[in-house]
Amino acid sequence: MSFACQPTTQGTCIFCRETELVIPWQSSDGGLGVCDLCSYALRHTWRKLRGELVAAKTPTMVRTYALVPRLRSGRAEADVSGYEFIVDKEGRLPYAEWAKGDDELCAWLGNLGVATWPETVRPCYLGYAGSADFAEARLVWAWGKRPHDVVPATAWPKFASFAELLGTPTPDAGFYLGVKAAFEGLLWRREVAPEANKLCVFLREPAMRYLRSLEPEAEIDDEAMVEVCHSAMNEDELEVAELLEQARSEQRVEEEREAAAQLEVEKKAEDKADGEEDSANDDVSEGFGFARVRSAIIPPGSK
Numbered sequence: 059m060s061f062a063c064q065p066t067t068q069g070t071c072i073f074c075r076e077t078e079l080v081i082p083w084q085s086s087d088g089g090l091g092v093c094d095l096c097s098y099a100l101r102h103t104w105r106k107l108r109g110e111l112v113a114a115k116t117p118t119m120v121r122t123y124a125l126v127p128r129l130r131s132g133r134a135e136a137d138v139s140g141y142e143f144i145v146d147k148e149g150r151l152p153y154a155e156w157a158k159g160d161d162e163l164c165a166w167l168g169n170l171g172v173a174t175w176p177e178t179v180r181p182c183y184l185g186y187a188g189s190a191d192f193a194e195a196r197l198v199w200a201w202g203k204r205p206h207d208v209v210p211a212t213a214w215p216k217f218a219s220f221a222e223l224l225g226t227p228t229p230d231a232g233f234y235l236g237v238k239a240a241f242e243g244l245l246w247r248r249e250v251a252p253e254a255n256k257l258c259v260f261l262r263e264p265a266m267r268y269l270r271s272l273e274p275e276a277e278i279d280d281e282a283m284v285e286v287c288h289s290a291m292n293e294d295e296l297e298v299a300e301l302l303e304q305a306r307s308e309q310r311v312e313e314e315r316e317a318a319a320q321l322e323v324e325k326k327a328e329d330k331a332d333g334e335e336d337s338a339n340d341d342v343s344e345g346f347g348f349a350r351v352r353s354a355i356i357p358p359g360s361k
Contacts, residue, residue: 070090119193120191122163124154124195125195130142138245139221143219145216147215173261175302177305182197188232200298202261241257256294256297262295264288268287268288
């Protein structure tokens with residue numbers, strides 16, 4: 059099914075019915091034929107039927123980079139040069155190997171002293187890192203510091219701007235360029251819809267103390283201090299707290315629904331088991347009754 063390198067002539071394509079230059083089907087005197095576009099389509103279909111085409115597959119995600127931003131004091135929110143990002147000891151964006159989801163990424167960031175939640179993480183960029191591994195960058199748009207008694211201050215990472223990340227030629231430079239372009243796109247979306255596209259909310263110590271008081275295992279010794287922390291939060295911090303409280307409430311409702319469904323399944327299983335046991339007991343009792351009646355019958359002519 060190949061028409062390559064054959065002369066063309068004016069005619070009508072037998073597939074799309076367009077009148078144009080066609081590759082003759084049987085003779086070179088014009089008339090019917092196959093146009094160039096249909097020729098490629100037929101070749102593709104023929105190779106597919108023969109199993110010669112290799113289907114494209116999505117590569118396996120290997121690395122997850124964390125883009126944790128901080129806006130410099132006095133800089134405009136729309137200015138990309140005003141942002142700094144957490145980097146590791148080598149001055150690179152931190153990454154986790156084989157992170158399966160936002161929950162694992164948030165737990166891994168806790169080792170760096172960053173407290174964040176799946177609700178405050180969003181996708182940012184996909185591409186190939188300097189190691190030639192397919193990687194993603196996820197934006198941690200709301201975060202705070204973990205307590206120093208959990209993570210010592212000496213373990214706290216440094217910050218670097220995009221200019222510093224791209225200042226030295228490295229194998230990761232191409233990946234960082236893609237991340238920078240993606241972040242600039244998020245800045246543009248922030249300008250268009252500011253309420254739905256927050257990019258950088260740093261939660262100060264009062265906000266972090268208030269959020270820690272909302273955890274199920276939290277022990278609150280001073281309710282007044284919790285109220286003081288809540289009153290000290292700014293508008294962005296209050297929105298993050300409301301988002302997290304709503305997520306926790308939905309999670310509790312879902313857990314209660316799953317627990318109720320599990321209890322219902324267990325109750326039905328118990329009722330079924332009790333019914334089968336009662337049925338078995340009835341069968342046994344009927345068997346004994348039949349045996350007693352049968353033994354009481356005296357055949358005619360017998361003593």
